[in-house]
Amino acid sequence: MEPILDIRGLTKTYRNGVTALDGVDLQIRKGEIFALLGPNGAGKTTLIGAICGLVRPSGGTICAFGEDLSKSWRTARRRIGLVPQEMGLDIFDLVERNVAYSRGMFGCAPDAGRIEEVLRSLSLWDKRKERIKDLSGGMKRRVLIAKALAHDPDLLFLDEPTAGVDVGLRRDMWRQIEALRQRGTTIILTTHYIEEAEEMADRVGVISNGRILLVDDKDTIMARLGRTEARFTLEEPVTELPEPVSGFPVHLENEGLTLVYRGGDGTGRGKREVADLTRALVQAGIVFEALETAESSLEEIFVDLVEDERREDAA
């Protein structure tokens, strides 16, 4: 299937010489939720800005809906929505009028029903006659989201939409995203809340230093890079590990009182090895009082990947 968004060799060097994008290749599938993860300054906002026409790329191509954006900018823009990180609202305007105006900006005919639907879904209906300046920070954020949805975009960008918002708004947000997914909207979001990416995204991309380090199905990433950690609290301190215990990926901590296993690959091998290790400990006469196990999260995978890349860059 042809991707809804096809980015090839995209580069961006700002006037101050900072290279924010360094040869980005990325294909987004129609209808998916794609989470773009990366540390501060990785290039996420620049990438979104380049696609949404806010940042002029230095090189490379962006095709959206099968057309080169540099040639068919106007038509593509109508089908793209953006919830930016920064507020850019006319604070003296009324909520409803501002959201309706946004729809018109994209060349769409007025549709009071759609505006009502959007406002209601974001709990803004009761505030529709208020001036934006009189709203709380979270409510202003809802207006930004409403503006991005007012023209029914096929491709929606959410640049850290839930940063600094309360739990209620975050829940509304994710409900809204789920409803958009049902309608077939393609969504690209950047987030620092990795548990949200874990929960919602179909695919995950990791960007660091303007380069895409990895793109894959979320489940594949978890399976390929996931790790199991098991910590055995021993009854007596141990100085040396006998065979076959020493054959497992284990080490001692806490002056020999804790035996730590780290291994597996997220396919269940880790859990099987921990079961084998438990038997090996019993056979070796090493008594343990407690056992804690944990599977690594997307967050740990992400941190490991970015740290690996930093080490490689430093070498």
Ligand SMILES: Nc1ncnc2c1ncn2[C@@H]1O[C@H](COP(=O)(O)OP(=O)(O)OP(=O)(O)O)[C@@H](O)[C@H]1O
């Ligand atoms: N207008 C600009 N002029 C010069 N440099 C810029 C500009 N905008 C961004 N940069 C630089 O480009 C790099 C990428 O920034 P960008 O905002 O795209 O990262 P980000 O991944 O969105 O970061 P964050 O998570 O902090 O929002 C950073 O080094 C940043 O300082």
